[in-house]
Amino acid sequence: MAGPGSSFGGRRKVVKKGLGFTLMVVGQSGTGRTTFVNTLCESPVIEHKAPVAPEMAHQEEGIKINPVNVELEEDGVRISLTVVDTPGFGDQIDNEFTFNEIMGYLERQYDDILAEESRIKRNPRFRDNRVHALLYFITPTGHALRELDIExxxxxxxxxxxxxxxxxxxxLTPGELQAFKRRVMEDIEYYSIPIYNFPYDVEEDEEETIQDNSELRALMPFAIVGSEEEIEVNGEPVRARRYPWGIVEVDNPQHSDFQRLRNALLSTHLTDLKEITVRGAHFLYEQYRTEKLSRSVVGGQPGGPEYGDSQDASVLPEDLATQSVRLKEDQIRREEERLRELELRSQREIAERRQELLAKEQLLRSLEARLAAAEASGGTPPPPPPPAIHSPTPVSPQQQGQAHPVLTPGGQNGHDGMQ
Structure with a gap:
């Protein structure tokens, strides 16, 4: 049975007016996520991560979710593309927070649509920011999926x-790459991960549709090579990467699946990806909407009646509006809690830095006083004192004649503490 939205006829119809499409890219640092986006858009849309100083390497910055808008034109059709970048994903020891942040972002876009649908008078300038496709960048280990990837x-x-x-x-070598692809798809099937597998219906779709989708499905996971520079090959500029042993061309299907993936995202399957996200009773948004309303509107408060045959499945408009307001309030409350957490963390860090600065200032003042005293007496300036500064022990004339003198922090001869 083919998945939803498998009708390829809708995909072949090119809409002349501009299309909106939202693409999220997720992957660990170093997997080529930024280079891919800039290659896809043929412009430096996302900046590369700045090098981290060695003394800061142990600090975890956390995940950031950055939407970027760019205008493209594909086969004469203007596409308003929103790329949602997720720098910092997978760089922590515990990635539970990053999972929740990405899921929270996806669901907030659905919540915004749910709230807009419940309005009596809708905003004509409302922007639909639902994510239509998510590219997950797998690290090219050559072995299999990691627990992070599966989860x-x-x-x-x-x-x-x-x-x-x-x-x-x-x-990876061609042989390693094919073996890695096979193991990845075996893991996806074993763990029953419902990825977008370019669905088709052998009974309803045309032969060309079935062939195209079968070819795309056979390429999964797509092997991507990106490059932001052009190299002259046979007298023509080509996007490629130069190595001592040769050149890898981005748009060459024998070297990379980049061109097939780009064509699927921005041309042939753009409409299908949007329809699976937006329309249909068993599609992504409708599934989320049903779950949300069943839990909150029909189920009521925790411990209240569950949704069942005895409950009316229809939801009144005023109940839907109340639920939408509650969703927005919950969203604002979560954001406020997160901001308070960041504020407390910043205050703690500032207090620690202030204590360090005061200690250094005290040490500096003590050193300056000792230098001034040494210069006034015409002696040699003493070495810097250790971090724990104690007042020099006064030396009496009787103590100066003792057999075992010791050097105090002030540079004077003193006794060892025994009377």
Whole structure:
């Protein structure tokens, strides 16, 4: 049985007016996520991560979710593309927070639509920011999926069309790459991860549709190579990566699946990805909407009646409006809690830095006083004192004649503490 939205006829119809499309890219640092986006848009849309100083390498910055808008034109059709970048994903020891942040972002877009639908008078300028496709960049280990990969795709697949890709696939030999692809798809099938697998219906779709989707399905996960520079090959500029042993061309299907994936995202399957996200009773948004309203509106407060045959499945408009307001309030409350957490963390860090600064200032003042005293007496300036500064012990004339003198922090001869 083919998945929802498998009719390829709708995909072949090119809409002349501009189309909106939202693409999220997720992957660990170093998997080629930024380079892919800039190659896809043919412009530096996302800045590369700045090098981290060695003394800051142990600090975890956390995940950031950054939407970027760019205008493209594909086959004469203007596309308003929103790329949602997720720097910082997978860089922590415990990634539970990053999972929740990405899931929270996806569901907030659905909540905004749910709230807009409940309005009596809708906003004509409302922007639909639902994510239509998520590219998950798998690290090219050559072995199999890691627990991080499995957990991320399994959690997000019910909310978005997940398409797995192998970043920097040119680090693997052709044989290694094919074996890695096979193992990845075996893991996806074993763990029942519902990725977007380019669905088709053998009974309803045309032969061309079935062939195209079968070819795309056979390429999964897509092996991606990106490059932001052009190299002259046979007298023509080509986007490629140069190595001592040769050149890898981005748009060459024998070197990379980049062109097939780009064509699917921005041309042939753009409409299908949007329809699976937006329309239909068993599609992504409708599934989320049903779950949300069943839990909150019909179920009522915790411990209240569950949704069942004895409950009316219809939801009154005023109940839907109340629920939408509650959703927005919950969203604002979560944001406020997160901001308070960040504020407390910043205050603690500032207090620690202030204590360090005061200690250094005290040490500096003590050193300056000793230097001034040494210069006034014409002696040699003493060495810097240790961090724990104590007042020099006064030396009496009787103590100066003792057999075992010791050097005090002030540079004077003193006794060892025995009377």
């Amino acid at each position: 991320l795709m399994r959690r997000l697949s019910p909310r978005v069309n997940v398409i797995p890709v192998i970043g920097k696939s040119d680090t």
